[in-house]
Amino acid sequence: MKKTLLFPLLACGMIVYGQNGDPRLTEVWEPEPRVVTPGATDKDAPSDAIVLFNGKDLAEWESMDGKPAKWTVENGVVTVAKGTGAIKTKKAFGDCQLHIEWRTPAVVKGEGQGRGNSGIFLMGLYELQVLDSYNNRTYSNGQAASIYKQIPPLVNASRKPGEWQTYDIIFIAPRFNKDGSLKSQARITVFHNGVLVQNNMAIWGATQFIGIATNKAHGEKEPLVLQDHGDPVSFRNIWIRELE
Amino acid sequence: MKKTLLFPLLACGMIVYGQNGDPRLTEVWEPEPRVVTPGATDKDAPSDAIVLFNGKDLAEWESMDGKPAKWTVENGVVTVAKGTGAIKTKKAFGDCQLHIEWRTPAVVKGEGQGRGNSGIFLMGLYELQVLDSYNNRTYSNGQAASIYKQIPPLVNASRKPGEWQTYDIIFIAPRFNKDGSLKSQARITVFHNGVLVQNNMAIWGATQFIGIATNKAHGEKEPLVLQDHGDPVSFRNIWIRELE
Amino acid sequence: MKKTLLFPLLACGMIVYGQNGDPRLTEVWEPEPRVVTPGATDKDAPSDAIVLFNGKDLAEWESMDGKPAKWTVENGVVTVAKGTGAIKTKKAFGDCQLHIEWRTPAVVKGEGQGRGNSGIFLMGLYELQVLDSYNNRTYSNGQAASIYKQIPPLVNASRKPGEWQTYDIIFIAPRFNKDGSLKSQARITVFHNGVLVQNNMAIWGATQFIGIATNKAHGEKEPLVLQDHGDPVSFRNIWIRELE
């Protein structure tokens, strides 16, 4: 640190300041945070968000094979069309804030993993489970708001089937070293219907149905994927803010 | 690990399993996440929250000297009564999820730090700034959603004066060692009107107006404090969920 | 923050200070860090460490059933006595800095997991693998310095069989909520022979040989365990500093 200390204040200012000092020394003016206009309500997309589903069409989505997405859009809602397969965003994303609303069928059918099952795959690899977990016991690390087959939610904050539910997600992508090894784990924070259910948890690796989570190097950005698990789960009001 | 490995499956199951295996091996059933009923909307208090302000009275609050809180409660809203001083919760909190709504006066008066200024002191020590930061330049680390005199918000997501604004906060308290040294820094995540503005940032220490943030050992739980900065800032719908 | 700002310095001091100010405002004098006398070399136990093995006896250890530990102590070294089972510390530990030195047999025998295998179980649950990984391919998440069946080391920094190797470990225990759910994951940093091999990685859960890592609530402190995997692996110079 600078060696030559001058204490001119001792001669005058310190008398007035006493134990205080100049409060302006701890003000930081630059850079000025850029302005983002929040949505009309907190659920609505802020001005810097990319709206992934606007209620009208699947312009931002495609099938896994790159062909047009075949899910059903009706009344401002997109619903899994059984057997048409997962859909993915045309754009790719890394670190992000993601808002998504989903609804499992009001008419309950099946149980456990067989009831209102879908999934949100961050980067197409890390699944945040979507499931009707209202009075529907399954394995804890497979219920709604779990990181599938890895981390159960802190609590079960599910709404009833047929009601709209929300996920507000902060996702930090994993980083890989040049040699392909894992540098830092992905991290996730999730609010389910306004309730904190994943608190900055480290994701183990890419979701696997069988066996262990894996960590193979991948891109800094990858498309977001919504799963077709055969149940007519619906989604609406999907927007994402890139953190970069 | 266990030395004696038996691979009986080689005799039969593996033929069928191929590269798969038993998916049940990665199911975890216990413990079962406890049920929390979310609020009617995501802004409303979930079933396990402590409602700190219900719109009717200041039963959960007191003045800094332990006497009854003197702020004004009217029409479901509590407003700073200038000169009555800060108020603090009767209960103490550590790690928590906090929802709080606030509003600066519709009639703009003053500028910079002099416009619609208040503050939320987590544990009475770590200030998340409340300020009318709509078209009101001040130092970046002193505007709304900053950790005062420390960390500017990622973006300025302010609503107009007179409009209700929200903070959704995840706060992890600092930990101290037995000898009084700082073991781990406090961490904070904040959404301002639904927009991520503090992303798991480490707080430097207790907020200081003049000089450096300090880190003196304190309790695991401390009361939440709302600041009287002389401006008639209002609050409503305050609830907290202890993370413990 | 304080409302009444006085800037007497503008009258005198600021002229002298210019863009500077009083450097003493950012000095923190209390608390004073306590003095720890480092070891004679960096490998030796500092003054506040608990020496778990002093080269003479197993006074700090016992068998898993609480009976006297049966491993062999000779020439300042303790060696796994095949078939006598794991040993654990009499004291329990949570967050800690751990130094431990180990050696696999100079005469190589077996391969993969069958060569120079032992393990260090933090809290008796989280295994840092000990294995002869010098020119001995096994699964990446099972080689020396891996968090067994979870996280491979960043690099393979193994010394040759018969040579002494070191682990310098920072371990932060997991935290559990009152309801038994996992609050925060355990974290680990490891240097293997002076090379960073685990960089603040989140441990998935308790080590499992078969199936998935588990997270059942346990004490804040649990004994450290060394594994008897049937190979005559040796240890020496084991010391631990509690971080608390």
Added chain:
Amino acid sequence: MKKTLLFPLLACGMIVYGQNGDPRLTEVWEPEPRVVTPGATDKDAPSDAIVLFNGKDLAEWESMDGKPAKWTVENGVVTVAKGTGAIKTKKAFGDCQLHIEWRTPAVVKGEGQGRGNSGIFLMGLYELQVLDSYNNRTYSNGQAASIYKQIPPLVNASRKPGEWQTYDIIFIAPRFNKDGSLKSQARITVFHNGVLVQNNMAIWGATQFIGIATNKAHGEKEPLVLQDHGDPVSFRNIWIRELE
């Protein structure tokens, strides 16, 4: 997850497996951690390190103005040549593991910040203090192993003046967003003479002698700087491993 579950094992394997299962399902073989040959001792440079000072010359260093570094090299040691200014590496670094040894003069002279003062500036911005802190009280956030004017060390693990001391450092650079705001804070872990003194602490910002730490966007890699504070502090055995 895959919808069609086959449980052929129920027919045979499960009888044998019981509660177990196939341990191979949790083996991960790829990628294989690359081999790094550790140094002859843990203090010596591993095979993938960049040796910044080899005891012979300052080939890896230059003055702040880009001219040849003027510090004194003698007997395998480099010593601050008072008044010649700081020196910086020709190469730039971001995330890294850094080993560095330093020695303050055996003949004690001056006190507080005036005794054996130098500093290691990661990225040229974040100072890990070098000071003779053996029986030499100064402000806690200015003593050896402090992040200068920010974070005191956990303990004072200083050796006596005239003795060689070591820092083993893990440094994670801060990240900035495209708009210049701070995305994630720098983090640091430091062992001083083998004793943990900084445990994954978030650095507030660039070191300032006067006033507050600042966070202006800078490159992903920046040169390492050693400070000339006027005292003949010596260094030796400096090596760095890039974490990337």
